[in-house]
Amino acid sequence: MMESIASSDEDIVREVQTGATEAFGVLVERYEDKMKRYARRFLFGYEEAEDIVQEVFIKAYINIHSFDARRKFSSWLYRIAHNEFINAIKKKGKEPVPFFDPDSLFPHPIAKEETDSEINRQEVVKQLEQCLDKVDAKYREVMVLYYFEDLDYQQIADILQIPIATVGVRLKRGREKIKKLLDQKI
Amino acid sequence: MESEKTPKLKEQILSKIKSGSIKAKPKFHFVLRTLLLISGLVAAGLLLLYLISFVIFLLRVNGLWQAPTFGFRGWGMLFTSLPWMLLILIGFFVLVMEILVKHFSFAYRRPLLYSVLGILVFLGVSGFVVAQTPFHQNLWDLSETDSGLPVAGSLYSFLRKGDPDDWHRGMVISTTEEGFLMENLAAEILSVKIDEQTKIPFALDLLPGDMVMVAGERIGDEIKAFGIREFSKPVFRPRHMKKMPPGKSLNR
Numbered sequence: 446m447m448e449s450i451a452s453s454d455e456d457i458v459r460e461v462q463t464g465a466t467e468a469f470g471v472l473v474e475r476y477e478d479k480m481k482r483y484a485r486r487f488l489f490g491y492e493e494a495e496d497i498v499q500e501v502f503i504k505a506y507i508n509i510h511s512f513d514a515r516r517k518f519s520s521w522l523y524r525i526a527h528n529e530f531i532n533a534i535k536k537k538g539k540e541p542v543p544f545f546d547p548d549s550l551f552p553h554p555i556a557k558e559e560t561d562s563e564i565n566r567q568e569v570v571k572q573l574e575q576c577l578d579k580v581d582a583k584y585r586e587v588m589v590l591y592y593f594e595d596l597d598y599q600q601i602a603d604i605l606q607i608p609i610a611t612v613g614v615r616l617k618r619g620r621e622k623i624k625k626l627l628d629q630k631i
Numbered sequence: 632m633e634s635e636k637t638p639k640l641k642e643q644i645l646s647k648i649k650s651g652s653i654k655a656k657p658k659f660h661f662v663l664r665t666l667l668l669i670s671g672l673v674a675a676g677l678l679l680l681y682l683i684s685f686v687i688f689l690l691r692v693n694g695l696w697q698a699p700t701f702g703f704r705g706w707g708m709l710f711t712s713l714p715w716m717l718l719i720l721i722g723f724f725v726l727v728m729e730i731l732v733k734h735f736s737f738a739y740r741r742p743l744l745y746s747v748l749g750i751l752v753f754l755g756v757s758g759f760v761v762a763q764t765p766f767h768q769n770l771w772d773l774s775e776t777d778s779g780l781p782v783a784g785s786l787y788s789f790l791r792k793g794d795p796d797d798w799h800r801g802m803v804i805s806t807t808e809e810g811f812l813m814e815n816l817a818a819e820i821l822s823v824k825i826d827e828q829t830k831i832p833f834a835l836d837l838l839p840g841d842m843v844m845v846a847g848e849r850i851g852d853e854i855k856a857f858g859i860r861e862f863s864k865p866v867f868r869p870r871h872m873k874k875m876p877p878g879k880s881l882n883r
Binding site for chain 1: 640641643644645647648649653654655656657658660661733736739740741742743744745
């Protein structure tokens with residue numbers, strides 16, 4: 446087990462794939478906090494968020510042989526979490542989850558990755574904490590992944606399976622929405 | 632503050648694994664799923680290729696792809712006579728292909744427009760190439776034999792259906808002072824009238840046996856042509872017209 450702790454996620458997956466099922470516990474330990482944090486921020490007001498996180502790990506184990514160990518495990522796990530969370534939102538029917546996103550239809554040349562200064566980033570995070578729950582799910586999720594999970598555009602694009610430029614567009618619109626909400630509050 | 636880690640989650644999951652209440656799906660399950668996905672893509676692609684090439688072949692057979700050269704009226708004729716049911720079916724299969732192709736990173740990393748255009752351009756060009764081969768001609772011939780063509784046979788009945796109003800196909804029989812005589816697909820002899828407003832290619836020199844398309848209103852056995860084009864490479868020649876060799880000079 447000590448060996449597993451020192452290994453990369455992908456090495457541990459290889460172990461699990463070859464039958465060392467105990468090693469899956471290391472992956473649960475490593476990602477439990479991240480998944481819970483992601484669930485809490487994305488699934489506002491869902492008492493069963495913890496159960497959904499458990500379901501994420503169960504799904505990951507069931508589908509462990511579909512993981513290509515040459516790719517990044519974290520992106521793969523976040524993808525499973527994204528699917529589970531979206532299903533939970535759909536099931537509740539509290540907020541709409543459109544099947545088709547027009548933002549991913551056309552190219553968006555303006556949507557490049559931004560290099561926020563640390564102060565600027567902290568400011569946005571502070572604003573997000575105040576009214577993230579009032580933002581549409583499609584913008585909220587991108588902001589959670591970018592500002593709270595510290596993932597880059599490429600990783601977010603792979604998790605949500607959308608073009609990189611669309612990540613930029615959603616972040617921009619999400620920030621605009623937050624600004625509007627805060628202005629209304631004032 | 633963030634961490635609310637309970638040792639329970641790891642233990643719960645591991646105990647479920649040990650008890651066998653959750654089991655990892657075997658690798659072949661995913662290999663099979665990928666194979667099914669690829670097979671679905673190939674099948675949808677081939678079906679689309681067949682349908683697109685058929686529509687192109689259909690427009691070549693009835694000559695309607697040349698109708699826009701007659702101006703707005705020509706565009707209108709092309710639009711109203713397009714096989715809309717087939718085009719809707721093509722649209723549906725493009726959607727199916729798009730959904731299947733979005734499982735691959737090369738597709739979802741790019742805007743939807745790119746993958747749809749990619750599918751349409753690739754299949755459009757391939758369909759055009761297939762339409763130039765004898766593939767559909769052979770199937771059409773087969774559909775008209777006694778044994779017929781299973782499944783797709785009824786599709787080729789489109790090719791024998793009457794032309795839209797004001798659109799006539801046939802073979803030149805002889806010239807007249809006002810134009811020429813033409814035998815249409817129903818073996819009727821029609822007199823085609825040409826005037827200064829008729830749109831005819833500058834170097835058109837019709838010969839008996841040439842296959843032509845004529846746009847114009849038919850009144851009785853006369854057609855007042857507003858446009859005439861020749862089938863440069865006739866893709867059809869109804870049986871009753873095969874008696875006359877093509878390209879025999881007219882006495883003008």
